[in-house]
Amino acid sequence: MADEKTDTEIESAPPAPTPDERVESWKEIAAYLQRDVRTVQRWEKKESLPVYRHMHDKLGTVYAYRAELDAWWNNRRPRLELEAEKPEDAEPAWPSWQANKGLWVGAVAAAVVAAIAGGLWLSRGPALPFAERDWVLITRFENRTGDSLLDGTLEYALERELSNSRFVNVVPRVRVDDALRLMRKPPGTAVGAALGREVCLRDGGIRAMIAGRVEKLDSTYVLTASLVNPADGSTVASFSEEAEGQKQVLAAIGRLSDHVRAALGEELALIPESGSKLEKATTPSLRALQLYSQGKALIDEPGAARANWGIAGQFFEQALAEDPAFASAHLWLAWAYRNTGRREEARPHFKRAFELADTTIGHEHYFILGCYYWVYLDDPERAAQAFEAGAQLYPDHFWTIHKLTEIYLAEGRFDKILPHRIRLAELRPNNWRANYRAGYILFMIEDDPKRAQRYLERFHALTVGEPADQPAAEPEFAREAAEAHFLPVWRHLFRNEIDEAQRAIEQLAKTGNAQPEPIRVAFAAHLAEAHEGLGQIKRGEEVCQSLADQSARSGCLMWNAWERGDVEAFRAHSQLRPRDVSATFYLAMLGLEPEARAKIAELEKQGVVRGYLEASRALLALHRGRANAPAQLEEALRRVRPFNSGVALYGFATLGRFYEQKGDYSNGIRVLEEANRPVPADRRLFAATNALVHVRAHLAGLYRKVGRGEEAEQIEQRLRERLKYADADHPILRQLQQSQSVAATQSAK
Numbered sequence: 001m002a003d004e005k006t007d008t009e010i011e012s013a014p015p016a017p018t019p020d021e022r023v024e025s026w027k028e029i030a031a032y033l034q035r036d037v038r039t040v041q042r043w044e045k046k047e048s049l050p051v052y053r054h055m056h057d058k059l060g061t062v063y064a065y066r067a068e069l070d071a072w073w074n075n076r077r078p079r080l081e082l083e084a085e086k087p088e089d090a091e092p093a094w095p096s097w098q099a100n101k102g103l104w105v106g107a108v109a110a111a112v113v114a115a116i117a118g119g120l121w122l123s124r125g126p127a128l129p130f131a132e133r134d135w136v137l138i139t140r141f142e143n144r145t146g147d148s149l150l151d152g153t154l155e156y157a158l159e160r161e162l163s164n165s166r167f168v169n170v171v172p173r174v175r176v177d178d179a180l181r182l183m184r185k186p187p188g189t190a191v192g193a194a195l196g197r198e199v200c201l202r203d204g205g206i207r208a209m210i211a212g213r214v215e216k217l218d219s220t221y222v223l224t225a226s227l228v229n230p231a232d233g234s235t236v237a238s239f240s241e242e243a244e245g246q247k248q249v250l251a252a253i254g255r256l257s258d259h260v261r262a263a264l265g266e267e268l269a270l271i272p273e274s275g276s277k278l279e280k281a282t283t284p285s286l287r288a289l290q291l292y293s294q295g296k297a298l299i300d301e302p303g304a305a306r307a308n309w310g311i312a313g314q315f316f317e318q319a320l321a322e323d324p325a326f327a328s329a330h331l332w333l334a335w336a337y338r339n340t341g342r343r344e345e346a347r348p349h350f351k352r353a354f355e356l357a358d359t360t361i362g363h364e365h366y367f368i369l370g371c372y373y374w375v376y377l378d379d380p381e382r383a384a385q386a387f388e389a390g391a392q393l394y395p396d397h398f399w400t401i402h403k404l405t406e407i408y409l410a411e412g413r414f415d416k417i418l419p420h421r422i423r424l425a426e427l428r429p430n431n432w433r434a435n436y437r438a439g440y441i442l443f444m445i446e447d448d449p450k451r452a453q454r455y456l457e458r459f460h461a462l463t464v465g466e467p468a469d470q471p472a473a474e475p476e477f478a479r480e481a482a483e484a485h486f487l488p489v490w491r492h493l494f495r496n497e498i499d500e501a502q503r504a505i506e507q508l509a510k511t512g513n514a515q516p517e518p519i520r521v522a523f524a525a526h527l528a529e530a531h532e533g534l535g536q537i538k539r540g541e542e543v544c545q546s547l548a549d550q551s552a553r554s555g556c557l558m559w560n561a562w563e564r565g566d567v568e569a570f571r572a573h574s575q576l577r578p579r580d581v582s583a584t585f586y587l588a589m590l591g592l593e594p595e596a597r598a599k600i601a602e603l604e605k606q607g608v609v610r611g612y613l614e615a616s617r618a619l620l621a622l623h624r625g626r627a628n629a630p631a632q633l634e635e636a637l638r639r640v641r642p643f644n645s646g647v648a649l650y651g652f653a654t655l656g657r658f659y660e661q662k663g664d665y666s667n668g669i670r671v672l673e674e675a676n677r678p679v680p681a682d683r684r685l686f687a688a689t690n691a692l693v694h695v696r697a698h699l700a701g702l703y704r705k706v707g708r709g710e711e712a713e714q715i716e717q718r719l720r721e722r723l724k725y726a727d728a729d730h731p732i733l734r735q736l737q738q739s740q741s742v743a744a745t746q747s748a749k
Contacts, residue, residue, distance in 0.1 A: 024063050032069060050235055052224065128229050128236045130264045133396060134207040136162070137171045137230075139196035141212035145221065149286055150214055150249075152190075154223070156293035157250055158210070161257035164362040167266035169396045171206055174300050178430035179203045188297065193228070200230035205429060210260060221249055225256045227263055237263045249286060283329075288322035291315045292329050299336070302402055303433075303476070309339040327356035331368050338375065341604075350376040363397040366390025370403060380411050391420070398427050409642045418446060425455050432462045436480050443487050444494075459484060463519075482515070482522035489530050493689045496718065498534070502725050505530045521552045528556050532563045533689050535726020535733070551576060558583065563690065565731050571595065581612050585647050588619035589654050596620060611639030615651055622658055630655060634671065649675050649691035653698055665706050672699040693722060697732045704739065716740070
């Protein structure tokens with residue numbers, strides 16, 4: 001028999017089939033397989049023999065492809081040859097109606113499906129175990145037309161159609177890329193049938209796979225989709241649809257979508273309801289859809305590079321030139337403009353997407369509404385309501401859940417974040433970022449190490465192996481892979497378990513050199529910060545000095561200088577960190593206006609988190625004595641706190657000092673008490689451990705000034721416990737000693 005195709009061959013677009021590649025009629029198929037017609041017809045019904053029917057009334061006219069027959073035979077040959085020794089009519093009799101009512105109902109349902117499908121062929125092979133909201137992977141359509149416009153477009157169109165279903169769940173490209181990384185294949189690799197099955201098995205949660213083909217006979221396009229069980233590679237069902245000309249191809253895709261939904265078990269009554277709206281949901285232009293899909297592929301991962309957004313924006317612009325009423329293209333062009341610093345250009349596209357929202361259905365509709373309310377109207381409450389509605393109806397739409405967590409985070413609605421963080425991790429079981437964030441929030445914020453273990457173990461499993469197998473080129477990965485080792489340290493510090501924290505740090509210090517090269521630098525920076533968290537500033541400096549990379553060493557020493565209160569050293573090291581958002585904020589906090597303004601101008605072009613730059617400007621205004629600066633700074637710090645609580649807490653300490661210098665002890669105490677209240681944050685919560693020491697020391701000093709000595713003593717006692725392993729000359733220890741002397745003198749009087 002002919003050799004099976006390799007996966008590489010399947011990925012490329014082969015030429016149109018020649019007559020030698022196809023066998024026509026039952027008689028030719030039987031002759032090719034060296035069996036009689038009755039046997040091959042039985043194999044079609046019971047063994048998923050890949051046979052297709054021509055799209056006309058003569059349903060007996062069939063054809064098959066030699067390569068598919070070869071692959072099918074190689075898969076089943078041992079068992080079929082064994083069964084051939086048994087009499088063909090030795091089949092079990094049908095059981096009684098009363099005992100098997102469910103089987104009869106299933107048979108009737110299958111007949112209804114066949115009736116509405118026209119050219120639909122359903123196998124009688126093994127049933128596919130598929131439940132509501134299970135996952136299906138759409139692999140690359142085999143394009144035998146020679147028309148490059150169809151390359152990558154048909155599977156994307158089918159994905160958009162199936163995504164309108166609340167029963168079927170389409171595997172997003174980002175989840176496929178997660179599996180490809182584990183297979184040492186680059187993200188974005190075209191996934192054909194053979195590679196698709198491997199992706200399904202590697203993922204572990206994908207229940208079905210769709211393999212497709214498109215051919216052209218004169219002006220007629222013939223589209224075929226096969227439903228495959230990835231567990232054993234068997235074809236469960238196949239469907240064909242015709243399109244008279246290119247303009248009808250998307251409509252044919254819509255009909256294929258209906259067939260797939262019915263075959264997977266969706267209620268037939270629900271399919272026409274959404275199907276009647278499909279023409280509105282997807283642009284009628286194949287070219288526009290192709291351009292749109294190419295753009296989306298570049299930015300379908302949160303945190304996509306700025307350059308990717310720029311290129312994606314060009315694709316969306318071209319898609320809109322083909323179809324100006326393409327709502328989702330307007331939306332994603334708006335995001336592309338916004339993420340490349342072109343915010344004013346983004347606004348009309350957010351508005352136009354909203355105006356066209358009624359032409360969309362499913363998750364697309366709610367996602368457009370949420371983005372419009374949030375960005376265009378600056379109405380986070382209505383935006384959250386729209387995203388929540390979309391998440392409730394389509395709980396597996398990745399971008400809706402992701403944006404919902406962002407809006408909760410930005411608005412400080414921390415009690416709402418956890419279930420969505422966990423949902424993102426379940427949607428991306430092989431994604432390090434999603435699993436780390438779920439584990440982090442459970443471990444650090446919810447104080448639930450047992451539940452966190454599932455996600456942190458997933459994360460650690462993705463960090464094991466050679467550096468080439470890891471996503472370590474991403475700076476965020478290196479930081480969080482290192483940070484994960486220190487979570488117990490920060491948890492001990494938050495719980496004031498100082499002895500346990502000290503032991504954990506000493507143990508980690510012994511393992512630094514054993515870390516893989518990509519995360520060794522980040523590990524050392526965390527180790528230095530952990531020492532500083534216990535007040536061991538000198539040991540932290542030693543760790544920083546051991547770093548060979550100049551930029552990393554400067555960054556580490558910059559924060560060490562901050563802990564020492566060495567303004568000039570901090571200033572010097574910050575010059576080597578031109579894009580450090582936090583450094584910009586701290587320079588403004590120190591009143592170093594020329595350096596801070598230069599960094600603000602640079603960061604404005606990058607579209608950094610709203611609040612950082614506002615807070616930096618408010619700090620500079622505070623130093624210049626602007627009357628409205630304190631109120632502006634408070635508001636900005638509340639915006640910053642969910643993203644970096646350490647930065648925000650130091651900002652509150654600066655504001656408290658400002659009020660103290662003005663003699664306004666009441667407001668100084670108010671802002672410091674607000675900072676001292678434990679507010680959970682989703683990112684860099686551990687940074688608050690060091691900042692809280694400074695906030696509390698300052699608050700104790702203000703309490704003493706207004707005669708609240710008992711409260712001051714309680715805070716100071718906690719600080720002494722916290723700094724029991726600190727350097728003897730630690731600035732706050734010196735402050736506590738001075739405060740104790742003053743208190744003793746006042747008591748003697």
